[in-house]
Amino acid sequence: MSERSAAPGGLALVESLVNTLDLESGADALDTADGRTRFGLTEEEAAGARELREALRAALLAHAGHPPHRTVTPLGELLAGAPLVVTVDAGDGSAAFAPADATPLRSRVAAAVAEALVAGTWLRLKACEAADCHWAYYDRSPAGRGRWCSMQVCGARAKMRRYRAR
Numbered sequence: 571m572s573e574r575s576a577a578p579g580g581l582a583l584v585e586s587l588v589n590t591l592d593l594e595s596g597a598d599a600l601d602t603a604d605g606r607t608r609f610g611l612t613e614e615e616a617a618g619a620r621e622l623r624e625a626l627r628a629a630l631l632a633h634a635g636h637p638p639h640r641t642v643t644p645l646g647e648l649l650a651g652a653p654l655v656v657t658v659d660a661g662d663g664s665a666a667f668a669p670a671d672a673t674p675l676r677s678r679v680a681a682a683v684a685e686a687l688v689a690g691t692w693l694r695l696k697a698c699e700a701a702d703c704h705w706a707y708y709d710r711s712p713a714g715r716g717r718w719c720s721m722q723v724c725g726a727r728a729k730m731r732r733y734r735a736r
Contacts, residue, residue, distance in 0.1 A: 574719065577708035580682025581695050587619070587679065588626050588697065588706035609675055619675055622648055626679070630697035630706050634716075639704055652680035 577585040587609065590599040599605030600616045600623075611619050625645040628638035653670035654677070667684040669677030686692035697704045698719035709716035 574707050574710070577695055577706075578691060579689065580678075580685045581691060581708060583682050584626055584679055584686075584695060585706045585708065587623050587675070588630060590623060591620075593704055594702050610673065611675060615675070622676060622679060627697055627704055627706070630695055631699075631704065633693050634696040634699055634709075636697070636699055639701075649676060649680045649683065652676040654681055654684055 576582045590605060591597070598620075599608070600611070600619055603613075606613065606616055606619075609619060621643055624640070624642045625648050628640075628642045629645045631638060652674065654667045655670050656665055657668045658665045667681050667688070669681045671677055683692060686695070691708075694709045694714060695706060696709050696716060697706055700719075703719060705719040707716070707719040
């Protein structure tokens with residue numbers, strides 16, 4: 571739904587995973603082979619990816635100061651079993667987190683979260699406050715107080731509801 575540019579670095583993976591479900595229409599990209607292929611998933615792995623997606627959504631809602639949308643397995647529990655390694659470039663000595671096994675989605679998400687923590691960008695990835703949306707977006711506002719994935723859609727709807735309520 572968002573017209574915003576994609577999140578930086580590995581957060582783009584997290585953002586695109588959360589945004590595989592359109593809450594308004596109910597369309598779930600993980601229901602399709604093409605949607606699963608984007609994340610390197612088999613049909614059998616889709617249920618685990620959905621669980622991870624909703625735990626991520628709850629964390630992103632928390633980043634925006636909102637309660638979870640429903641009861642989910644805590645993200646920390648899901649990522650605890652995703653081993654990471656520290657890689658060091660021999661040429662320039664730069665270090666980065668990487669999944670110990672690049673195949674599992676949880677490992678790639680754990681590496682993306684770790685990278686974002688180090689970069690200080692993890693808390694800028696949020697979920698839209700609109701209850702019928704909860705789309706993930708990267709908040710590039712100077713104060714980091716963005717509330718909606720799209721000011722033209724979700725923001726306008728919320729403002730119109732408040733106006734009509736008055």
